[in-house]
Amino acid sequence: MNAVAPIAIRILAMLGLLLVNGVVLIYMLRKVLGRLHIRIGPNRVGPFGLLQTVADVVKLLTKEDLMPDSADKWLFWIAPFVVFVPSFLAYLPLAFGPNLAVTRLDTGLLFLLAVLSLIPIGVLMAGWASNSKWSLVGGMRAAGQQIAYEVPLLLSVLGPVMMAGSLDLSKIIEAQKNLWFVFPQFIAFIIYIIAAQADTQQTPFDMSEAESELITGFANEYGGMRFGFLFLAEFSNMFIVAALGTALFFGGWYLPFLADNPIALSLGPVIFIAKAYIGIFVMMWARGALPRIRVDQLLAFAWKALIPISLSWVVIWACIQRLVLVR
Amino acid sequence: MKIWGTGILKGFVITMRNWMRGPMTVQYPEQRLTLPERARWTVTQKFNEDGTTKCTGCLICEKECPDHIIRIEMSKLEDGTKHIDDYVYEVGACMMCGLCVAACPFDAIYMSHEYELATRHSADLSRVLLHDVDAYVKPKPKKEDEPDA
Numbered sequence: 380m381n382a383v384a385p386i387a388i389r390i391l392a393m394l395g396l397l398l399v400n401g402v403v404l405i406y407m408l409r410k411v412l413g414r415l416h417i418r419i420g421p422n423r424v425g426p427f428g429l430l431q432t433v434a435d436v437v438k439l440l441t442k443e444d445l446m447p448d449s450a451d452k453w454l455f456w457i458a459p460f461v462v463f464v465p466s467f468l469a470y471l472p473l474a475f476g477p478n479l480a481v482t483r484l485d486t487g488l489l490f491l492l493a494v495l496s497l498i499p500i501g502v503l504m505a506g507w508a509s510n511s512k513w514s515l516v517g518g519m520r521a522a523g524q525q526i527a528y529e530v531p532l533l534l535s536v537l538g539p540v541m542m543a544g545s546l547d548l549s550k551i552i553e554a555q556k557n558l559w560f561v562f563p564q565f566i567a568f569i570i571y572i573i574a575a576q577a578d579t580q581q582t583p584f585d586m587s588e589a590e591s592e593l594i595t596g597f598a599n600e601y602g603g604m605r606f607g608f609l610f611l612a613e614f615s616n617m618f619i620v621a622a623l624g625t626a627l628f629f630g631g632w633y634l635p636f637l638a639d640n641p642i643a644l645s646l647g648p649v650i651f652i653a654k655a656y657i658g659i660f661v662m663m664w665a666r667g668a669l670p671r672i673r674v675d676q677l678l679a680f681a682w683k684a685l686i687p688i689s690l691s692w693v694v695i696w697a698c699i700q701r702l703v704l705v706r
Numbered sequence: 707m708k709i710w711g712t713g714i715l716k717g718f719v720i721t722m723r724n725w726m727r728g729p730m731t732v733q734y735p736e737q738r739l740t741l742p743e744r745a746r747w748t749v750t751q752k753f754n755e756d757g758t759t760k761c762t763g764c765l766i767c768e769k770e771c772p773d774h775i776i777r778i779e780m781s782k783l784e785d786g787t788k789h790i791d792d793y794v795y796e797v798g799a800c801m802m803c804g805l806c807v808a809a810c811p812f813d814a815i816y817m818s819h820e821y822e823l824a825t826r827h828s829a830d831l832s833r834v835l836l837h838d839v840d841a842y843v844k845p846k847p848k849k850e851d852e853p854d855a
Contacts, residue, residue: 414724415724417729513720664718
């Protein structure tokens with residue numbers, strides 16, 4: 380019992396964070412997009428529309444669980460969980476404060492990226508099992524896009540990893556006590572935000588959903604809480620890439636010039652999550668500002684521009700680090 | 707010179723400017739826009755100061771209506787004046803063109819600003835504007851005395 384209880388509490392906290400993130404982010408997305416469109420956004424349910432997402436969740440929970448007749452039953456049933464579980468597991472290595480993480484893995488970053496790369500399988504499963512051409516097109520697009528953009532995503536995190544000399548996210552953050560990695564690694568950071576935006580399928584790269592052409596794409600035939608799971612995973616992925624960006628480039632729980640301040644250190648998790656939410660806000664801002672690009676442009680941009688640039692940046696930074704910084 | 711990425715930045719600037727402008731939405735049931743003075747909505751009766759109708763039952767509005775939605779049922783009284791049994795107006799089919807108002811020689815109807823026209827029952831879409839009233843008889847102008855020749 381004593382061995383199980385702390386683990387159970389950690390897992391539950393992780394789940395709680397994921398669910399709260401989902402609820403808050405959906406509300407935030409609607410409000411932010413509303414303001415960017417000169418609208419108000421939800422304002423009817425509860426004060427300032429705060430309970431709108433709760434109402435939506437209740438609606439999703441009480442909806443009938445429909446399955447298309449021609450669907451591949453087993454795959455259709457399991458696909459939302461194949462999408463959901465990796466994005467749940469990705470919270471494991473995130474370090475929110477000096478001593479606050481679900482678990483401390485020496486290869487935390489590798490684990491996180493490996494787990495995130497499982498998501499395309501679930502998305503493709505959902506698209507295939509629905510037995511609808513829109514879903515299938517959406518699923519194929521998602522798979523192609525995520526495989527293409529995972530390469531620059533992985534290459535862009537190598538810069539901070541080289542600087543910190545570790546794959547442990549806590550150690551990477553501790554290495555940024557005096558200098559946030561965004562300054563020396565600015566090119567890697569730009570590549571990271573583009574690849575992260577594409578990897579989580581946010582507009583301008585939401586080819587797999589493409590509301591105007593595919594009508595939510597791979598999630599097309601899903602309803603009720605299965606649809607809820609697919610979207611919860613998407614929003615939680617948004618938080619994960621924002622939190623990862625915070626950890627890799629923006630010094631995690633450290634405030635600039637106050638790195639040794641005990642009060643600032645004790646507020647570490649709050650600072651971390653605030654930074655992640657600022658990152659999410661920028662992602663939503665891009666969503667409100669930019670139109671969706673074409674599929675061929677998207678893939679050409681990944682293979683012809685992002686991957687060569689990120690590869691050469693890795694080589695350049697390795698040379699700089701070896702020849703200039705470490706003599 | 708074209709610099710790659712300026713369009714993206716421009717998009718960000720425009721959306722942030724929109725954010726700063728604040729919402730321009732009108733929250734309909736609580737806030738309303740004022741209608742322009744000449745907005746045309748339902749056809750409504752005008753009344754004299756003493757509350758009697760201004761309608762003389764001339765049937766010009768009924769004839770003029772392109773949608774045939776005004777129906778006036780009348781009977782003649784013993785003294786030869788007209789009596790309006792029902793002035794029926796089908797709101798649901800009205801296209802608010804205002805031709806009836808333009809045609810009315812006695813200024814007895816006008817286009818009101820009532821625009822919340824949704825109803826729960828289709829029967830409510832047929833309105834009886836006047837029921838069982840005597841038609842207005844315009845007082846004959848007094849004959850002026852013949853001026854002295």
